[in-house]
Every structure is written in C-alpha cells, then in structure tokens.
Amino acid sequence: MKTWAQQLYHFYTHFTPGELPNHVAWLFPQRQPEVRKVVKAFLDKYYNDRNERRLLLGINPGRFGAGVTGVNFTAPKQLTEVLSIPHPFKSQSELSAEFIYDLIAAYGGPEAFFGRHFIGSVCPLGFVKGGKNINYYDDPALLAAVEPFIIESIETQLRLPVDRSACGCIGEDKNFKYLSKLNERFGWFDRIAPLPHPRFVMQYRRREKEQFIDRYLQFLH
Template identity: 30%
Template sequence: MDKIIDLHLSFMDRLIEEGNVLLELEREGISILPGFTEQADLIRSYYKKFYSKTGRRIVFCGINPGQYGAGKTGVPFIDFHGISRLMPGYDQEDKERSAQFMLSIIEEYEFGEFQDAVYLTNLSWYGFMRDGRNLNYYILPRTVRHHFIDSFVEEMKIVQPSFIVPLSEEVGRTLRQMAKDGQLEYPIAERLPHPLHGSFPTNLKKTRMRYHKCIEQLTGLKRKQIDSNES
C-alpha cells in the first residue's frame, strides 16, 4: 500500500512544481491542510500495520480530511486519539467527532480484521480551509476541483475494492458520475450517513446499526459482541 501514499505525495509535489492550482486556491483564500505531507512516516506505519495484507475489501469513501482529524494525522477518518488506540506508542489525544464515530465502529471488531475487510479513504486525500473553517472539495473552484479527486481513481486501481460505499450524498453523486464517465468500474453500494451526522446522540444508535449492517452484509465480518438491542 506504499503505492497509495506515494501516489498522493507525488500529486502534491506536482501541484507545488506547477504552481497554477495553488495560486488559484490562494486567490480564493483557500489553504490546504498539511497533515498528510507532515505525517507521511506515521501514515506509512499505519498502512504497513493494517493494509499490507492482500485481499478484496469494501471501501468506505468520505469527502476529505477535516482540520481536527485526518487533517492532522493524514490517516483517513482517524484522529490522534484513534492512532493511540490502534497503534500503541503514540500518546496524543486530539479528538474529532467523525473520527470518534468511526473508531467506535472499528472497536466493535477485532483490530486488523476490520482493516482486512474495510478500507477507509476520502475522495480527496487533502483537506481545505478558508477563514478558519473546513471546506469540502465540492466547494472548490470548478477549474481546480477535479485535480484533488482524480487520483482517487488511481487509488482504487491499487485497492481493487469489491464495493465502494459513499459516506455522504455528495460523495455518492461524484462516484456515480465517475462511473458514468467510465473512470470507475467497481460497484457502488448504497450510501451511509456521514460519520459526523452519525456522531450526534440523536442519530448515533440508528447510524451505528446501518454501518454494522453494511459491513456484515458486504464482508461477512462479525462483531466481537453483538448488542442484543441491535440484533
């Protein structure tokens, strides 16, 4: 899986070398979150531990990193608290709502077995900010937007997913358009609510049930202990 990390690092190298895309973002007051490039060694360690085993996986595909989670760690849907839980030796405790929801899903399965069955990623490996707030890829200027999601197609050629599960309505639309344009040839499953939506107390139980149902139907993976209220 080092190929995936190299793919996204080389993409940023090209942006810096060519300059036009970064200038366009700068004119719009948009900055790119630095977590992925700053944490490349951590990401390689995470991928070596959890994604070195070959085999077909389903892909949970989100939007792009946010400033408090993957925007810091560089690992999709994993904040530093999650890193400390999944990789002993790291002791930072920064938390982010979407990442905490995803960690709660992961922890109901055996570490390693979950990652053997489910691959977490985003359409854009890079996150964005404007005026101190998160910005999603679909808000970027149309002239540059495609640059940040085109590499997802190459990533999927490496992963070879059995299904891609969009984790938001906008991601689902983008994936279906990619499939229509002949860029993706993998089945696109019914979307799931975004983890941020699922993290709120009024949504938590129902959304967790939907995630478990999707995982278990598409992969056959079993939870360590099934809550009788969910069965």
C-alpha cells in the first residue's frame, strides 16, 4: 500500500478539470513545476506513512494561500517560518493561514498535527472570476458543473486510511450545509462537525481567536 505522501502527490498533480461556466477559471497551481516541488517536499516531510488520520475539509483554495503554494491553508510565510520548506514565492502571508498555524502551534506543532490530521477542501482546486476568488457554491451553474469533480475527489481521498468517525468542516454555513447534504447521500462519515472559517474569525472576531482555536482543539482531540 502506498503512503499518504505518494497518494496525495498523485492526487494533487493529476487533476483533469473540465470547462467552467460564466467566465470562471480554475485555480490550479499544481500545474507549475515549482509548486509541485513544494507540495512534494511538504508531503514527504509530514505524510510519508500509512497512519490513520482525520480529515478537515475547507471550501476551496484561494489565490494567496494554497493558490500560491499548493499546500492547503499555507501561505509562503508559513512554508518558510514554520515548516522550513524552501520555495521561490514572494514572502506573503494570508489571514486563514495565520489562524490555522496558530491552531497547529496550540495543538503541539506541525509534526503532531499533520501526524494525525489532513486538511483538504471540499473542492481541491479553486476558482477565479474577474481576478477575484469565487467559491464553488457562489454560482449555481458553477456548482452544477463541478459537483461530479467534488464527489470524485472526496472519494479518492477516502481511499486513504481516513478516520471516518468524524470530518471537520471548515466553514459552518454554506460549506457545512453542502458537505452535509453530500454526506447524507454517500454516507462517507459518521458525522460532520462544523468549524468556523478562519477568515471569518480573523476579519470579524479576532479578539476571540483563542476561543475559536479552542473549538477546533475540542474537535481535534
């Protein structure tokens, strides 16, 4: 049986996304050799095993985190300062990444966190329209077009040794409702746990960040 690193690297570098409606374009950073190199370094460092892990699924990658690095909820600054992974990207950060890496520190650090969890996305590729991020659920025609890809992607990840007793859903409104609906159809997980989206916390409730981190820790433990 292949390791998490081997299977995830193949997963993230072999997408064949179809056409999108309404002038929406795919955000597919793993097409670029420099991104593939970073993704491989990250996976080889933290996922070179066959251990059981629990999934957390965000919405879809955005332009300034995974849309640059190819690593979910990870901007170039975290690659350098936390993970010590070299890269050619401009040293920028991103609000969601800052929250997630504060959470990882509170959990016990990258080795402890990534050793027991994998953060993915309901849709593993992102979307751009008019130079701005768009989420898979923002446009009904887009959602209809990408739903088969979403289902196939989740089922591919579930071929890994995943703890199916619970899945953390990052985004407790539309992302949670949609993932819950899919889970009712396919029975992937025993339960879906809604978790506040890091961008919401950092933009609107930053003073309460520690309380939101505690909510995540309760799920993770």
